[in-house]
Amino acid sequence: MDAVGVERNGGGIAPLRHDWTRIEAQRLYARPFAELMHQAQCIHRLNFDPNHVEMASLLSIKTGGCPEDCSYCSQSAHYDTGVRATRLMHRADVIATAQRAKDAGATRFCMAAAWRSPKGRDLDQVCDMVSAVKGLGMETCVTLGMLTREQAGRLSDAGLDFYNHNVDSSREFYGNIVTTRTLQDRIDTLAHVRDAGLKVCCGGIVGMGERVEDRLGMLTILANLPSHPESVPINLWNVVKGVPVNDTAERPDPISLARLVATARIMMPKSVVRLSAGRQYMTDELQALCFLAGASSIFIGDVLLTTKNPQRDRDANLLDRLGITSGLA
Numbered sequence: 001m002d003a004v005g006v007e008r009n010g011g012g013i014a015p016l017r018h019d020w021t022r023i024e025a026q027r028l029y030a031r032p033f034a035e036l037m038h039q040a041q042c043i044h045r046l047n048f049d050p051n052h053v054e055m056a057s058l059l060s061i062k063t064g065g066c067p068e069d070c071s072y073c074s075q076s077a078h079y080d081t082g083v084r085a086t087r088l089m090h091r092a093d094v095i096a097t098a099q100r101a102k103d104a105g106a107t108r109f110c111m112a113a114a115w116r117s118p119k120g121r122d123l124d125q126v127c128d129m130v131s132a133v134k135g136l137g138m139e140t141c142v143t144l145g146m147l148t149r150e151q152a153g154r155l156s157d158a159g160l161d162f163y164n165h166n167v168d169s170s171r172e173f174y175g176n177i178v179t180t181r182t183l184q185d186r187i188d189t190l191a192h193v194r195d196a197g198l199k200v201c202c203g204g205i206v207g208m209g210e211r212v213e214d215r216l217g218m219l220t221i222l223a224n225l226p227s228h229p230e231s232v233p234i235n236l237w238n239v240v241k242g243v244p245v246n247d248t249a250e251r252p253d254p255i256s257l258a259r260l261v262a263t264a265r266i267m268m269p270k271s272v273v274r275l276s277a278g279r280q281y282m283t284d285e286l287q288a289l290c291f292l293a294g295a296s297s298i299f300i301g302d303v304l305l306t307t308k309n310p311q312r313d314r315d316a317n318l319l320d321r322l323g324i325t326s327g328l329a
């Protein structure tokens with residue numbers, strides 16, 4: 001059972017589960033659509049305001065030149081993607097960007113670096129950035145690659161709220177997309193993050209040519225972590241030219257995406273499911289369906305790290321038509 005204890009569902013009190021099987025996830029996912037959506041909505045409403053969506057903002061504080069070989073990523077040095085490698089941004093520029101994001105309505109600021117893992121001096125600088133962004137009154141999240149226990153502790157001491165580190169896919173599919181770090185490496189980092197008292201943001205990507213079973217395998221890994229991640233980003237692969245994953249990979253059909261979000265909602269009732277990368281390809285109707293299925297967080301801003309995100313006006317218009325409160329300015 002999670003530290004948060006129990007969750008109420010329609011039938012009373014049920015413990016948060018960490019013993020999901022893939023078959024159970026498949027059964028849920030395959031329920032008649034109306035039943036699946038109803039179940040997800042009931043659980044969502046017990047745990048969240050159904051008319052609110054959280055706004056997060058993303059900044060690439062160190063772009064490109066990454067030694068890892070993640071085959072979906074524009075920032076890997078293994079592939080020729082046209083992304084220019086940069087140095088770590090200056091603190092003042094990061095703070096100014098965070099302030100603009102706050103003014104635009106973001107409540108969480110996520111800083112990402114294209115590293116295998118942070119080096120000592122780099123981590124000092126990121127800790128400084130975290131403290132400064134916290135000082136603006138925003139929630140902070142960083143994603144810097146693999147961490148030791150000691151590094152997680154330093155980030156926690158700097159006042160960090162969330163650490164993002166994704167499992168990316170199922171156990172079976174994982175080896176097709178990354179060879180330079182194992183899934184177990186990632187799970188070890190998540191344990192260090194948790195032990196340091198940080199909140200965990202952990203999800204993955206769909207649309208890289210994996211099967212539905214892989215997507216459900218990914219949810220099963222997440223739901224069976226010792227504690228459910230507080231945030232679960234579901235990324236739809238944003239096409240990048242020059243990487244091994246290519247755009248002949250079939251994009252999940254819209255109904256299957258809504259099913260996946262609903263299944264995540266049911267398996268991890270208290271986790272905030274974020275519709276992350278790939279919203280640029282989604283119609284307004286599909287995003288609305290995903291919000292009904294239990295997604296309640298998005299990234300705002302015209303770019304994510306190196307790829308596109310919907311324009312602010314489009315997001316504002318959609319949320320307005322849905323009567324969703326967000327603070328989007």
Ligand code: SAM
Nearest residue numbers: 073113114115143144145166235236237238277
């Ligand atoms: N380098 C750090 C790491 O991998 O741990 C942090 C940054 S990395 C860009 C964060 C996550 O973004 C990846 O784990 C992956 O799930 C997601 N991601 C990367 N490229 C993507 C793409 N083209 N489309 C969708 N999601 C992507």
Ligand code: DTB
Nearest residue numbers: 112143233276277304305306307
């Ligand atoms: C996550 O799961 N999605 C965000 C955040 N964590 C760091 C990153 C999405 C990256 C999309 C590809 C890009 O813009 O380069």
Ligand code: SF4
Nearest residue numbers: 066068070073076114
């Ligand atoms: Fe590097 Fe992260 Fe991209 Fe992998 S996903 S290549 S670790 S930036």
